[in-house]
Amino acid sequence: MAVYDRFLTGDVYEQRAAVDGLGRLGPQAASYAGQLRKLLRRKDPHGWLRLGAARALWQVAGETSTVTPVLEGVWDANPHTRTAIAQVWSDMGLAAASARPLIEAELSRVRRHNAVDGGYSSAQVVDDERLLRACRAALTAVAG
Template sequence: AATALGALGPRAAVAAPRLRGLLAHEELWLRVDAAVALWEVTGRSQETTEALLADWERSRHVRVRVAECVARMGPVPEGSAAAHVLRSELASVRRHNAMDGGYGSHDIHEDEKLLELCRRALRGTGKGTTA
């Protein structure tokens, strides 16, 4: 539902308080989807970026989704928490999806996608809002 609201963009701004309330939900993916949708309906990146970066640290599995949103937000301010997180990811020798003793065939593609999204966010070449 959060994703559908986000797809509506500013037309769903009336749902912003409900989406904001979901930023504290215990379910990780719901929080991420709510944060992305909140940005899509309000265009305000500060509160959503904070929530997205917190979940980035909690789980490597959400990093591509978070990076997609951050890249779409536009230029990441130099010296910001987001810039620090993205630059740390780019500099990391151990990749975000590395598992001890195993890998999946999609791991390389997902990792390359994450790195490109981090670069795009730092360059500010995202696509902007979906609205």
């Protein structure tokens, strides 16, 4: 935990590593909930730090009312976070029921954000299938 203390005040990459580690510790890291809440309010243009802090806060303190709106905002701000967010919602289950319309909208899209016109990537289909699996699992979980 001493390493996480140091990393929480480091650069954004160190902070992301720290929140991921704290999340893996679960309730043993509950004393960090206040610091994680502060990170939720940080300016984060791509949302990755806020996503990590929200996931960790849910894992260490079980907070859903604080976490769910943050995840919904990051979902809208950066489509590349959607697979990870859907996995969090899947873990949260009914507590993330407010995310159901976002998940359903993603599943109903014929073409998602990861299909690039004129571009080529052997990972596009794999990434898309991963997103769809995560969304289906999340929808099942949030619907009860």
